[in-house]
Amino acid sequence: MKVKEIVLGPHVLGSGLEKALEITPYEVILEIKDSKIKGRGGAGFPTGLKWQFAANEAEPTKFVICNADEGEPGTFKDRILLTDHPYKVLEGMVIAGYAIGAKQGFIYLRGEYNYLRKHIQNHIDSMKEKGFLGEKIMGKDFSFNIEIRMGAGAYVCGEEFALIESMNGYRGEPHNKPPFPTQQGYLRKPTIVNNVETFCKVNFIISKGANWIREYGTELSTGTKLFSVSGDVKNPGLYEFELGITVNQLLKEVGAEDAKAVQVGGASGINVARKDFNKTISYETLPPGGSIIVFGPNRDMLPALKNFMEFFVEESCGQCTPCREGNYRLLEGIEMLEKGECSVRYLKELITLSEVMKDSSKCGLGQSSPNCFLTIIENFRDEILYR
Amino acid sequence: MEHRGQVIRENISKIISKHGIGREYLLPVLNEADALYGYINENVLVEISEQMDIPIGEIHGVMSFYSFLNSEKQGKYVIRLCKTISCDMANKNRIEKVLEKELEIKFGQTTDDGKFSLLHTNCIGMCDQGPAMLVNDKVYAKLTPEKVFEIIENYRGGKL
Numbered sequence: 001m002k003v004k005e006i007v008l009g010p011h012v013l014g015s016g017l018e019k020a021l022e023i024t025p026y027e028v029i030l031e032i033k034d035s036k037i038k039g040r041g042g043a044g045f046p047t048g049l050k051w052q053f054a055a056n057e058a059e060p061t062k063f064v065i066c067n068a069d070e071g072e073p074g075t076f077k078d079r080i081l082l083t084d085h086p087y088k089v090l091e092g093m094v095i096a097g098y099a100i101g102a103k104q105g106f107i108y109l110r111g112e113y114n115y116l117r118k119h120i121q122n123h124i125d126s127m128k129e130k131g132f133l134g135e136k137i138m139g140k141d142f143s144f145n146i147e148i149r150m151g152a153g154a155y156v157c158g159e160e161f162a163l164i165e166s167m168n169g170y171r172g173e174p175h176n177k178p179p180f181p182t183q184q185g186y187l188r189k190p191t192i193v194n195n196v197e198t199f200c201k202v203n204f205i206i207s208k209g210a211n212w213i214r215e216y217g218t219e220l221s222t223g224t225k226l227f228s229v230s231g232d233v234k235n236p237g238l239y240e241f242e243l244g245i246t247v248n249q250l251l252k253e254v255g256a257e258d259a260k261a262v263q264v265g266g267a268s269g270i271n272v273a274r275k276d277f278n279k280t281i282s283y284e285t286l287p288p289g290g291s292i293i294v295f296g297p298n299r300d301m302l303p304a305l306k307n308f309m310e311f312f313v314e315e316s317c318g319q320c321t322p323c324r325e326g327n328y329r330l331l332e333g334i335e336m337l338e339k340g341e342c343s344v345r346y347l348k349e350l351i352t353l354s355e356v357m358k359d360s361s362k363c364g365l366g367q368s369s370p371n372c373f374l375t376i377i378e379n380f381r382d383e384i385l386y387r
Numbered sequence: 388m389e390h391r392g393q394v395i396r397e398n399i400s401k402i403i404s405k406h407g408i409g410r411e412y413l414l415p416v417l418n419e420a421d422a423l424y425g426y427i428n429e430n431v432l433v434e435i436s437e438q439m440d441i442p443i444g445e446i447h448g449v450m451s452f453y454s455f456l457n458s459e460k461q462g463k464y465v466i467r468l469c470k471t472i473s474c475d476m477a478n479k480n481r482i483e484k485v486l487e488k489e490l491e492i493k494f495g496q497t498t499d500d501g502k503f504s505l506l507h508t509n510c511i512g513m514c515d516q517g518p519a520m521l522v523n524d525k526v527y528a529k530l531t532p533e534k535v536f537e538i539i540e541n542y543r544g545g546k547l
């Protein structure tokens with residue numbers, strides 16, 4: 001379970017694509033499926049299956065979208081990938097295009113990363129010059145182009161349905177499924193949306209094989225994962241670990257063994273206290289997300305919780321009541337806790353409300369925003385009640 | 388007035404012909420118009436609406452959704468300080484104080500000379516180097532009160 005450099009390791013531009021173009025699109029999808037890789041954007045959907053859904057659609061016009069809307073508090077891995085490893089992202093998108101039968105890809109880049117736009121465009125242009133993008137890629141009968149589209153400051157647009165709405169020129173509001181983007185996405189055509197890190201990973205799966213990737217991680221959570229580490233820690237920054245690493249091991253690597261708690265998966269994630277530091281991080285245990293926020297021994301957890309809830313109150317798109325009202329009520333409850341005015345009875349009501357939000361909110365934002373409330377209250381009830 | 392209307396028409400027309408007329412280009416067009424004028428006023432809105440054939444109310448609805456699209460004039464330099472968890476834990480409140488003190492405005496306000504607007508924003512992906520802020524499209528991290536003072540001085544003097 002040592003530190004691994006796979007996604008962050010060396011990669012020869014074109015090596016993944018060359019292999020991909022030697023086999024059929026169907027075989028590319030089989031290889032991705034065989035790797036059992038799950039999406040790195042948070043929801044953990046199997047990448048190969050998503051690609052297969054899109055490939056199977058009869059409509060001939062299809063699209064590939066790279067989700068670079070990275071907005072989860074504490075996450076910066078995608079920014080670093082786009083800055084230091086742009087070719088890996090772009091090449092992964094071309095492979096995806098070949099696999100599902102798309103000719104056009106987009107990078108949906110959050111407005112906050114506007115300063116990266118030129119840098120990415122330069123790499124797109126140079127890939128074109130090198131024959132890895134554009135017409136007749138590597139001499140094959142396959143064309144693919146990539147365009148950058150900017151977001152404009154809305155966290156919820158990272159949710160794939162909202163992202164598609166935004167790209168179609170509407171308010172970035174999630175909607176009920178189906179249809180899924182693989183059925184009706186950009187311009188209502190079959191579209192795959194994948195995370196920046198997922199596309200990076202694809203190169204290695206194709207160039208080194210599904211078996212090789214499966215040697216890392218666990219049975220159900222294969223491969224390595226990038227973690228953006230911040231908070232009360234000696235060495236904050238970007239790390240790559242095998243999935244299945246324990247919280248303890250991770251904290252040791254980053255220099256935070258004295259931590260009081262860790263937020264795994266950002267504001268939408270789970271708060272883990274010392275007693276649970278032996279738990280592993282994987283899709284089947286503690287879902288990884290991209291963000292690890294460490295709370296040191298002297299941290300007051302109530303202001304941290306308040307900061308999370310303020311985030312959700314602001315970023316909720318307001319479309320459905322459980323999320324719009326619920327987050328607001330939770331924040332109000334936190335303010336009562338701050339003043340020592342929240343009764344045990346009311347706190348219990350808020351916990352019930354949280355469960356309702358998880359069950360009845362329309363999208364992942366409202367379904368996961370109560371997580372921080374539930375887990376921080378659970379872990380630090382004594383510290384927080386009637387202070 | 389007629390002349391100004393003409394200039395706006397031409398500018399918007401240029402932006403639209405660069406992107407395209409379809410609904411899917413609304414956000415790129417709004418983004419670029421916003422960058423050109425610093426905000427999107429009624430005149431610009433009317434032009435976009437007419438040229439793209441999208442009702443004004445619709446465009447209002449889209450604009451109000453995105454925090455980076457301004458319907459009011461902003462300062463030449465828009466400062467967005469991250470207030471999310473990791474920056475908060477890295478004492479972003481000290482940076483708030485310097486900014487307000489140096490610019491002599493509160494968050495949400497613009498300086499009288501129209502140079503600076505001061506805003507909060509959520510996580511900007513610099514969490515390992517907080518506190519962090521954006522000034523227009525530039526990112527500044529590991530902020531200290533002194534560093535902030537220097538940055539503002541430089542923008543004031545037009546050195547950046």
Ligand SMILES: Cc1cc2nc3c(=O)[nH]c(=O)nc-3n(C[C@H](O)[C@H](O)[C@H](O)COP(=O)(O)O)c2cc1C
Nearest residue numbers: 039040041067069070158159160194195198364365
């Ligand atoms: C509120 C919200 C915000 C999200 N933000 C992002 C994001 O910034 N980047 C991302 O890749 N996925 C984000 N997701 C997950 C996407 O909906 C989607 O599952 C993901 O982009 C699929 O890519 P993957 O399969 O490669 O993980 C978000 C989900 C929700 C509910």
Ligand code: SF4
Nearest residue numbers: 317319320323363366
């Ligand atoms: S859960 Fe929240 S963010 Fe998602 S659709 Fe409902 S109101 Fe919007």
Ligand code: FES
Nearest residue numbers: 469474511513514
């Ligand atoms: S928390 Fe401030 S940049 Fe992420």
